[in-house]
C-alpha cells in the first residue's frame with residue numbers, strides 16, 4: 001500500500017504554511033530529549049527541547065515496533081544533548097544526525113503497540129512526539145501503509161535533499177536515479193562449471209543447476225512479456241564465470257538491475273525458506289558502525305573470504321550508491337512479497353549486505369536465495385519444473401511491477417516538468 005502522494009504533499013504544504021518559522025536565521029540547538037509517561041496513562045510523550053524553530057518534521061512507523069521521527073533543519077546542532085532515561089516498553093533508541101537535520105529511531109519491545117504522532121509545543125520551540133496505546137490490528141495496518149525513513153538517504157552532503165520528495169516512494173526513486181530508464185536487466189545464475197555451489201548428495205542436486213534453470217525461466221518471462229526490456233545473462237549454460245566478471249558484465253551492459261540467483265544450504269536439514277539480499281551498507285547508524293568496525297564486506301559465495309574495505313571506501317560507496325540502494329531495497333521487498341503471497345514460501349527476510357558479486361556492478365542489485373538445497377523437501381521443490389516455474393514467475397512479477405511503478409513515476413516527473 002502507498003500513501004497518496006497528493007495528500008502527503010498537501011499536508012506538507014499546509015504544515016509549512018501553518019508553521020512557517022518567523023526567524024529562519026535562528027540556529028536551533030537540540031539541548032535535551034526527555035521522555036515521560038502521560039498523566040492520563042494513555043502512553044508516553046517524548047519532548048525534543050529545541051532552542052529555535054525547525055523547518056518541519058515527519059513521523060513514520062514502518063514496522064509495528066519501530067517509530068521513526070525526522071526533524072528537518074539543516075542548521076540544527078545536536079552536539080551534547082541530554083538523553084532520555086531508560087524506559088520500560090522501549091527497547092532502544094538510536095539517533096541520526098545528518099545534513100538535513102536530526103532523526104531518531106525508537107525501537108519498542110515486542111507486542112508493545114504504541115501509535116505515534118508529533119506536534120509542535122504551542123508555547124515553546126519544542127517538538128512533542130506523542131506515543132499512544134493502541135492495538136495490534138491498528139498498528140499493523142499503520143505499518144503496512146508507512147515507508148521507512150532511510151537514514152542513508154540523508155548522508156550525501158553533496159546533493160540537495162528536498163524532503164518533500166521523500167514522501168512517496170516513486171518520487172524518491174526518480175530523485176535518486178535522475179530519470180534513468182529501466183530497461184536492461186542482468187540475470188546471474190550463481191556458480192557453474194567447476195563450481196557447483198551447494199550440493200545435496202543424497203538427492204544428487206546441485207545449486208548451480210537450480211540457479212541456472214530458474215535464471216533462464218525468469219529471463220524467458222521477461223523477454224516474452226516485457227518486449228522493451230533487454231535481458232543479459234552472465235551465463236546460459238554450465239560454465240564457470242568468476243565473480244569479478246559477473247559484475248563487469250553488468251557494468252558493461254549498463255544494466256539497470258542485477259539479479260543474482262542462488263540456493264541456500266545449512267547444516268540443519270530442517271532450515272527452509274527464502275532470503276533476499278540487496279546491495280547496500282547499513283540501514284541504521286549502528287549497523288553502519290558495526291560494518292565499519294568489522295571492516296569487511298561479507299562475500300556470501302561459497303569459499304569466498306571477507307572483502308576488506310577501508311572506512312573511506314565504505315563512505316564513498318555509500319554516497320555513490322544511495323540511489324541504487326533505495327531501488328535495490330524496493331525490488332528486494334517486492335520479490336519477498338511475491339514469494340510469500342503467490343509462491344507461498346516461508347520468508348526468512350530481506351537483508352542488506354555488501355556482496356562481492358554486486359560490489360562491482362554499479363547498478364541496483366539483489367541476490368536471491370530460493371530455498372535450502374540441504375532441506376530434502378525444499379530441494380525437491382526447487383529441482384521440480386513446478387517449483388521452478390512458481391519461483392521464476394514470482395521473481396518476474398516483482399520485476400514487472402517494479403518497472404511499471406518506475407515508468408509511472410518517470411511519466412509523472414515529465415508531466416510535472418512540462419507544466
Ligand SMILES: [Zn+2]
Nearest residue numbers: 190197262263
Ligand atoms: Zn550460491
